Amino acid sequence: MHKTIEELQSELRAQDEALAAAKEQLAAFGDIQFQMPTELLEQLDDACIAQASPTIQLGAVRA
Protein backbone atom coordinates (compact mmCIF):
# COMPACT_ATOMS: atom_id res chain seq x y z
CA MET A 1 0.00 0.00 0.00
CA HIS A 2 1.47 3.35 -1.00
CA LYS A 3 2.12 6.00 1.54
CA THR A 4 0.61 9.35 0.67
CA ILE A 5 2.67 12.36 -0.26
CA GLU A 6 1.78 13.91 3.08
CA GLU A 7 3.02 10.85 4.97
CA LEU A 8 6.28 10.89 3.03
CA GLN A 9 6.74 14.59 3.67
CA SER A 10 6.16 13.94 7.35
CA GLU A 11 8.83 11.21 7.22
CA LEU A 12 11.21 13.63 5.54
CA ARG A 13 10.68 16.15 8.34
CA ALA A 14 11.34 13.48 10.96
CA GLN A 15 14.54 12.47 9.18
CA ASP A 16 15.65 16.10 9.00
CA GLU A 17 15.00 16.48 12.73
CA ALA A 18 17.12 13.41 13.44
CA LEU A 19 19.92 14.88 11.31
CA ALA A 20 19.65 18.21 13.08
CA ALA A 21 19.90 16.44 16.45
CA ALA A 22 22.98 14.53 15.23
CA LYS A 23 24.52 17.79 14.06
CA GLU A 24 23.94 19.39 17.46
CA GLN A 25 25.55 16.43 19.17
CA LEU A 26 28.51 16.63 16.82
CA ALA A 27 28.89 20.35 17.46
CA ALA A 28 29.13 19.60 21.16
CA PHE A 29 32.19 17.42 20.50
CA GLY A 30 34.14 20.46 19.33
CA ASP A 31 37.27 19.98 17.24
CA ILE A 32 38.31 16.64 18.63
CA GLN A 33 39.45 14.22 15.98
CA PHE A 34 37.77 10.88 15.97
CA GLN A 35 38.74 7.64 14.39
CA MET A 36 35.87 7.09 12.00
CA PRO A 37 34.18 3.71 11.92
CA THR A 38 35.00 2.83 8.33
CA GLU A 39 32.23 0.30 7.95
CA LEU A 40 29.66 2.97 8.83
CA LEU A 41 31.14 5.38 6.28
CA GLU A 42 30.87 2.64 3.67
CA GLN A 43 27.30 1.93 4.77
CA LEU A 44 26.47 5.59 4.33
CA ASP A 45 28.04 5.57 0.86
CA ASP A 46 26.03 2.50 -0.12
CA ALA A 47 22.79 4.02 1.12
CA CYS A 48 23.33 7.25 -0.79
CA ILE A 49 25.16 6.18 -3.90
CA ALA A 50 23.04 3.30 -5.18
CA GLN A 51 20.60 5.58 -6.93
CA ALA A 52 22.41 8.87 -6.53
CA SER A 53 22.59 11.52 -9.16
CA PRO A 54 25.27 10.70 -11.76
CA THR A 55 27.07 13.91 -10.75
CA ILE A 56 27.87 12.48 -7.34
CA GLN A 57 30.39 9.72 -7.49
CA LEU A 58 31.87 7.31 -5.03
CA GLY A 59 33.82 9.13 -2.37
CA ALA A 60 36.48 6.52 -1.93
CA VAL A 61 38.73 4.26 -3.83
CA ARG A 62 38.70 1.11 -1.88
CA ALA A 63 42.23 0.21 -0.90
Next chain:
Amino acid sequence: MDHSNIQHKNVNLAQQVLVNVDMASFSYLTPDALMNYCATRLRGLDDQIQTKFEKQQTANHDSAILATLQGDLNFGHDDLTVSGKSTEDGTIKAAAAKLIDAANHVSDPATQQALLTLAGKLVTVTGTPPSASYNPNASVALAAGTYSVSAMSTMISQPVAGIQKDLNSGSELDMIKLQALMSQRQTAVSTVTQMVQALGEQLNKIAGNIGH
Protein backbone atom coordinates in the same frame (compact mmCIF):
# COMPACT_ATOMS: atom_id res chain seq x y z
CA MET B 1 51.52 17.64 18.92
CA ASP B 2 49.99 20.20 16.61
CA HIS B 3 46.79 18.76 15.20
CA SER B 4 45.67 21.92 13.42
CA ASN B 5 47.20 20.96 10.07
CA ILE B 6 45.75 17.48 10.21
CA GLN B 7 42.33 18.89 11.13
CA HIS B 8 42.49 21.38 8.27
CA LYS B 9 43.45 18.63 5.81
CA ASN B 10 40.68 16.37 7.02
CA VAL B 11 38.05 19.11 6.76
CA ASN B 12 39.12 19.87 3.20
CA LEU B 13 39.07 16.20 2.27
CA ALA B 14 35.62 15.70 3.70
CA GLN B 15 34.29 18.79 1.94
CA GLN B 16 35.32 17.51 -1.47
CA VAL B 17 32.44 16.22 -3.52
CA LEU B 18 34.91 14.91 -6.02
CA VAL B 19 35.81 11.32 -6.39
CA ASN B 20 38.73 9.08 -5.79
CA VAL B 21 39.54 9.98 -2.24
CA ASP B 22 41.33 7.18 -0.49
CA MET B 23 39.13 5.90 2.32
CA ALA B 24 42.26 5.40 4.42
CA SER B 25 42.64 9.20 4.47
CA PHE B 26 39.45 9.36 6.44
CA SER B 27 40.82 7.49 9.43
CA TYR B 28 40.54 10.66 11.49
CA LEU B 29 37.95 13.35 11.03
CA THR B 30 36.63 16.19 13.12
CA PRO B 31 32.88 16.25 13.78
CA ASP B 32 32.53 19.19 11.39
CA ALA B 33 34.28 17.28 8.63
CA LEU B 34 32.07 14.26 9.27
CA MET B 35 28.93 16.39 8.99
CA ASN B 36 30.16 17.83 5.70
CA TYR B 37 30.87 14.33 4.44
CA CYS B 38 27.38 13.16 5.40
CA ALA B 39 25.72 16.26 3.93
CA THR B 40 27.56 15.72 0.65
CA ARG B 41 26.43 12.12 0.48
CA LEU B 42 22.83 13.02 1.24
CA ARG B 43 22.68 15.83 -1.30
CA GLY B 44 22.35 13.46 -4.25
CA LEU B 45 19.45 11.63 -2.62
CA ASP B 46 17.82 14.88 -1.56
CA ASP B 47 17.88 16.28 -5.10
CA GLN B 48 16.20 13.17 -6.47
CA ILE B 49 13.62 13.12 -3.68
CA GLN B 50 12.77 16.78 -4.19
CA THR B 51 12.29 16.25 -7.92
CA LYS B 52 10.01 13.29 -7.31
CA PHE B 53 7.94 15.18 -4.74
CA GLU B 54 7.42 18.03 -7.19
CA LYS B 55 6.47 15.61 -9.95
CA GLN B 56 3.94 13.90 -7.70
CA GLN B 57 2.36 17.18 -6.70
CA THR B 58 2.10 18.15 -10.37
CA ALA B 59 0.55 14.77 -11.20
CA ASN B 60 -1.98 15.13 -8.39
CA HIS B 61 -2.90 18.60 -9.62
CA ASP B 62 -3.34 17.40 -13.21
CA SER B 63 -5.27 14.33 -12.12
CA ALA B 64 -7.79 16.50 -10.28
CA ILE B 65 -8.32 18.61 -13.41
CA LEU B 66 -8.86 15.52 -15.55
CA ALA B 67 -11.34 14.08 -13.05
CA THR B 68 -13.35 17.29 -13.22
CA LEU B 69 -13.18 17.27 -17.01
CA GLN B 70 -14.49 13.71 -17.19
CA GLY B 71 -17.41 14.69 -15.01
CA ASP B 72 -18.14 17.81 -17.05
CA LEU B 73 -17.98 16.35 -20.55
CA ASN B 74 -21.54 15.87 -21.63
CA PHE B 75 -22.76 14.93 -25.07
CA GLY B 76 -26.29 14.23 -23.92
CA HIS B 77 -28.22 10.97 -24.07
CA ASP B 78 -29.43 11.15 -27.65
CA ASP B 79 -27.75 11.17 -31.02
CA LEU B 80 -25.95 14.42 -31.64
CA THR B 81 -26.57 16.28 -34.88
CA VAL B 82 -23.73 18.45 -36.08
CA SER B 83 -24.84 21.09 -38.58
CA GLY B 84 -21.52 22.68 -39.34
CA LYS B 85 -23.04 26.15 -39.16
CA SER B 86 -21.01 28.73 -37.31
CA THR B 87 -23.95 29.79 -35.18
CA GLU B 88 -24.85 26.27 -34.09
CA ASP B 89 -23.32 23.13 -32.57
CA GLY B 90 -23.16 24.54 -29.08
CA THR B 91 -22.73 21.10 -27.51
CA ILE B 92 -19.62 20.43 -29.54
CA LYS B 93 -18.21 23.87 -28.83
CA ALA B 94 -18.89 23.52 -25.11
CA ALA B 95 -17.05 20.21 -24.98
CA ALA B 96 -14.14 21.70 -26.91
CA ALA B 97 -14.00 24.64 -24.55
CA LYS B 98 -13.72 22.28 -21.58
CA LEU B 99 -10.97 20.26 -23.22
CA ILE B 100 -9.01 23.41 -24.08
CA ASP B 101 -9.52 24.85 -20.62
CA ALA B 102 -8.19 21.65 -19.07
CA ALA B 103 -5.19 21.71 -21.42
CA ASN B 104 -4.49 25.28 -20.34
CA HIS B 105 -4.47 24.32 -16.67
CA VAL B 106 -2.63 21.00 -16.50
CA SER B 107 1.14 21.13 -16.08
CA ASP B 108 2.30 17.98 -17.83
CA PRO B 109 3.14 18.79 -21.49
CA ALA B 110 2.13 15.35 -22.76
CA THR B 111 -1.25 15.68 -21.10
CA GLN B 112 -1.67 19.18 -22.53
CA GLN B 113 -0.98 17.92 -26.02
CA ALA B 114 -3.26 14.93 -25.70
CA LEU B 115 -6.15 17.15 -24.61
CA LEU B 116 -5.55 19.63 -27.40
CA THR B 117 -5.48 16.81 -29.92
CA LEU B 118 -8.91 15.73 -28.73
CA ALA B 119 -10.20 19.31 -28.82
CA GLY B 120 -8.82 19.57 -32.36
CA LYS B 121 -11.25 16.85 -33.45
CA LEU B 122 -14.11 19.16 -32.50
CA VAL B 123 -12.94 22.70 -33.25
CA THR B 124 -9.97 24.52 -34.73
CA VAL B 125 -7.59 25.13 -31.84
CA THR B 126 -5.26 28.09 -31.91
CA GLY B 127 -2.33 28.97 -29.69
CA THR B 128 -0.64 26.80 -27.09
CA PRO B 129 -1.15 26.27 -23.35
CA PRO B 130 -1.68 28.18 -21.21
CA SER B 131 -3.26 30.34 -23.93
CA ALA B 132 -4.77 27.80 -26.29
CA SER B 133 -8.21 28.81 -27.54
CA TYR B 134 -10.74 28.48 -30.32
CA ASN B 135 -13.16 30.80 -32.06
CA PRO B 136 -16.67 30.16 -30.72
CA ASN B 137 -18.13 32.06 -33.65
CA ALA B 138 -16.56 29.79 -36.23
CA SER B 139 -17.90 26.50 -37.52
CA VAL B 140 -16.79 23.40 -35.71
CA ALA B 141 -14.09 21.21 -37.18
CA LEU B 142 -16.16 18.07 -36.71
CA ALA B 143 -17.80 17.03 -39.95
CA ALA B 144 -21.52 17.66 -40.17
CA GLY B 145 -23.62 14.61 -39.52
CA THR B 146 -25.25 12.59 -36.81
CA TYR B 147 -23.18 11.08 -34.08
CA SER B 148 -24.40 8.50 -31.60
CA VAL B 149 -23.67 8.79 -27.89
CA SER B 150 -21.42 5.80 -28.29
CA ALA B 151 -19.52 7.45 -31.13
CA MET B 152 -18.90 10.60 -29.07
CA SER B 153 -17.80 8.48 -26.14
CA THR B 154 -15.30 6.64 -28.33
CA MET B 155 -14.09 9.86 -29.90
CA ILE B 156 -13.71 12.00 -26.79
CA SER B 157 -14.80 10.63 -23.41
CA GLN B 158 -12.91 7.36 -23.50
CA PRO B 159 -9.65 8.97 -24.65
CA VAL B 160 -9.93 11.45 -21.77
CA ALA B 161 -10.26 8.50 -19.41
CA GLY B 162 -7.21 6.99 -21.13
CA ILE B 163 -5.19 10.15 -20.50
CA GLN B 164 -6.19 10.00 -16.85
CA LYS B 165 -5.17 6.34 -16.66
CA ASP B 166 -1.75 7.04 -18.20
CA LEU B 167 -1.19 9.87 -15.77
CA ASN B 168 -2.13 7.66 -12.82
CA SER B 169 0.13 4.82 -14.00
CA GLY B 170 3.11 7.13 -14.28
CA SER B 171 2.29 8.60 -10.90
CA GLU B 172 2.12 5.12 -9.29
CA LEU B 173 5.56 4.28 -10.62
CA ASP B 174 6.97 7.56 -9.37
CA MET B 175 5.49 6.93 -5.93
CA ILE B 176 7.23 3.55 -5.77
CA LYS B 177 10.53 5.17 -6.72
CA LEU B 178 9.98 7.97 -4.23
CA GLN B 179 9.31 5.53 -1.41
CA ALA B 180 12.46 3.61 -2.32
CA LEU B 181 14.48 6.84 -2.20
CA MET B 182 12.94 7.74 1.17
CA SER B 183 13.87 4.31 2.49
CA GLN B 184 17.47 4.83 1.31
CA ARG B 185 17.54 8.21 3.01
CA GLN B 186 16.27 6.70 6.24
CA THR B 187 19.15 4.19 6.11
CA ALA B 188 21.58 7.05 5.53
CA VAL B 189 20.16 9.10 8.40
CA SER B 190 20.24 6.07 10.72
CA THR B 191 23.88 5.51 9.74
CA VAL B 192 24.72 9.11 10.61
CA THR B 193 23.08 8.85 14.01
CA GLN B 194 24.92 5.56 14.61
CA MET B 195 28.20 7.31 13.78
CA VAL B 196 27.47 10.07 16.23
CA GLN B 197 26.65 7.52 18.92
CA ALA B 198 29.89 5.68 18.16
CA LEU B 199 31.83 8.92 18.49
CA GLY B 200 30.14 9.66 21.78
CA GLU B 201 31.11 6.22 23.06
CA GLN B 202 34.71 6.84 22.00
CA LEU B 203 34.72 10.08 23.95
CA ASN B 204 33.30 8.39 27.03
CA LYS B 205 35.96 5.70 26.86
CA ILE B 206 38.70 8.29 26.59
CA ALA B 207 37.23 10.28 29.46
CA GLY B 208 36.92 7.10 31.48
CA ASN B 209 40.57 6.25 30.95
CA ILE B 210 41.86 9.61 32.04
CA GLY B 211 43.43 9.43 35.45
CA HIS B 212 43.67 5.62 35.44
